[in-house]
Amino acid sequence: MKFNKSRIVTLRRLLLGAAVSGLVMSAPATSLADDNTDAHMAQMQRKLDAAMVAIQQLSSTVAELQNEIAAQKSHKANASSNMGMMTELDERVEELEDTVDTIDGRVGSRAVANAFDATKLDIGGFVDIATTLAIGEDKTEAAFNREVFELLVKAKLGNAWDLFVAQAFIRNAPLKFSDPAGRRSPFFANNNSPVVTDTVIAWAQYSKSDMFNVQFGRFITPQGIINIEHFPANLLDPEQPQFLRPFPGQTIFANFSDGLNVHGSKFVGNNKFSYNAYAAAWAGNSSNLNVGGRLAYSFVDAGLTFGLNGTYGDRSSSADANFAVLGADVLFQKGRWIWKNEIFLTDEEGAPGKVAFYTMPAYKLSDKWTAFYRFDYLDTGLPGGESVENVLGLSFRPIFNTHLRGIYRWRRAKKDVGIPAADTHVFQLSTTFNF
Amino acid sequence: MQNIFLKLVLAGALVLLAFTLSTPTIAQEYAVMVNAQNGFSGDDNVKRTQIKRLYLKEQKNWPGGVEAIPFGREEGSAAQQAFIQKVLGMTGTELEAHWLKLKQMSGETPPRGVGSARILARQIGKKPGAFGVVQASEAAAVEGGKVLFEFSIN
Numbered sequence: 001m002k003f004n005k006s007r008i009v010t011l012r013r014l015l016l017g018a019a020v021s022g023l024v025m026s027a028p029a030t031s032l033a034d035d036n037t038d039a040h041m042a043q044m045q046r047k048l049d050a051a052m053v054a055i056q057q058l059s060s061t062v063a064e065l066q067n068e069i070a071a072q073k074s075h076k077a078n079a080s081s082n083m084g085m086m087t088e089l090d091e092r093v094e095e096l097e098d099t100v101d102t103i104d105g106r107v108g109s110r111a112v113a114n115a116f117d118a119t120k121l122d123i124g125g126f127v128d129i130a131t132t133l134a135i136g137e138d139k140t141e142a143a144f145n146r147e148v149f150e151l152l153v154k155a156k157l158g159n160a161w162d163l164f165v166a167q168a169f170i171r172n173a174p175l176k177f178s179d180p181a182g183r184r185s186p187f188f189a190n191n192n193s194p195v196v197t198d199t200v201i202a203w204a205q206y207s208k209s210d211m212f213n214v215q216f217g218r219f220i221t222p223q224g225i226i227n228i229e230h231f232p233a234n235l236l237d238p239e240q241p242q243f244l245r246p247f248p249g250q251t252i253f254a255n256f257s258d259g260l261n262v263h264g265s266k267f268v269g270n271n272k273f274s275y276n277a278y279a280a281a282w283a284g285n286s287s288n289l290n291v292g293g294r295l296a297y298s299f300v301d302a303g304l305t306f307g308l309n310g311t312y313g314d315r316s317s318s319a320d321a322n323f324a325v326l327g328a329d330v331l332f333q334k335g336r337w338i339w340k341n342e343i344f345l346t347d348e349e350g351a352p353g354k355v356a357f358y359t360m361p362a363y364k365l366s367d368k369w370t371a372f373y374r375f376d377y378l379d380t381g382l383p384g385g386e387s388v389e390n391v392l393g394l395s396f397r398p399i400f401n402t403h404l405r406g407i408y409r410w411r412r413a414k415k416d417v418g419i420p421a422a423d424t425h426v427f428q429l430s431t432t433f434n435f
Numbered sequence: 436m437q438n439i440f441l442k443l444v445l446a447g448a449l450v451l452l453a454f455t456l457s458t459p460t461i462a463q464e465y466a467v468m469v470n471a472q473n474g475f476s477g478d479d480n481v482k483r484t485q486i487k488r489l490y491l492k493e494q495k496n497w498p499g500g501v502e503a504i505p506f507g508r509e510e511g512s513a514a515q516q517a518f519i520q521k522v523l524g525m526t527g528t529e530l531e532a533h534w535l536k537l538k539q540m541s542g543e544t545p546p547r548g549v550g551s552a553r554i555l556a557r558q559i560g561k562k563p564g565a566f567g568v569v570q571a572s573e574a575a576a577v578e579g580g581k582v583l584f585e586f587s588i589n
Contacts, residue, residue, distance in 0.1 A: 164541060207495070209500065229538070233536075234539055267488065400531035434535060434538075
């Protein structure tokens, strides 16, 4: 039963009015007899008392009704408040359900991998496929399809400990020349070789701070620019400069080293300083330890990085073949331009020194298209060991994890005493898929 | 009669033009939140630069040594796009290329993207090195967090 407040007030007024009227109506006549005065007064007193009782009862009833109305109002207010809370709780539950669904997708029954002992495990990799045609000075043609599949695994072992492994499955063949001077008739060595596996990277790292990290195991030799970037997915030209070929390459230094690498970086204002210092053996010569390092300084706002590199060691496990490498590099990366430059000089025991240099400007035509050129010079110091490559390429990234390239490479082996110059034209289409 | 009609049309066009020009563009305000214990200070530019380095994992610790725990927002969300554009100063393609390179070289992955502002707020409030971006209107609800700086995008 619902009551309106104004109705209650009106009802109370009516009841009071009725009570007072009744009192007045029941009052004695004005012709009061003296002997009856006391009796009348007593009677009036009784009636007045009865009226007061009635009024009190009515007041109580009204008060109860008022309380009931107040209770109903309070209930309505609470209900409204509860509705707000319910809506908020619904929203939270929906968010939690979304989150749980996402987590379930990652670690639930559909999870593709679970970590055994690591606190975190990331798995990825890439597939790199290239088809290459080489036409030699004597018009010999050679073609090869390369396939590389690499699995990258990063595990967090503890608060300051990480593990990183790159396991490669490779069908690859380096471009070589079958003529006696090794420059006119191209062929791909091991053309029919099956897929081989290679643990490209396998290091564990202890990180004390940004400035001090210790890496041990197999790591990419921290020299120059391109060898550090290393992987096809990062490179405009998956065929690295001449001084880094063929893999694992010891023309100047090896692509990979097995040992200890201490490295770190520090921001100085807007600029960045970084260093590497390593002691490691190279693949194919594990009995000799090489020591080396790299210092780099980046002017971040200008997009410029300068690097200095050095290595000292022994190239051969069977003979004295000490060597020293000195190198410098400059990287400019700002806006649409990327310009990489590296130079390396070596001093070899019992052999002539080597010189390697390249300059590689690249221009981003759009977010997806990049055009690049590389002038690449190598002099191994040996007879007929001087060669120049001019590389022109176009890179296209239709989506961020797919990289397509078309590359033309003109290789000129320079003439030497009794050896004529020879040109080789190499055409390559390649694609790299990352996951 | 024709003149009056022409004048009316012109007047109408002018009024429409004035209305269009005077209509303000609505700017969306965002706040980069850090844990309340975070003592990093500096001008707005210094703070942005620091957040950029930590988010991109060029630096892994806050100055002072606390390990940074960067959080992103859900991929494609307005907050994440605003953060990439205004704080990182990059395009989406540049950012993807950055993560691709880091993945190959050291196995690093992008910071976790959190869809819910409430869940992000809770993470920031609980972890000393954490930071992330929320709408400025949501910042007050971050218990145990504080605003490092604000930015807006049209």
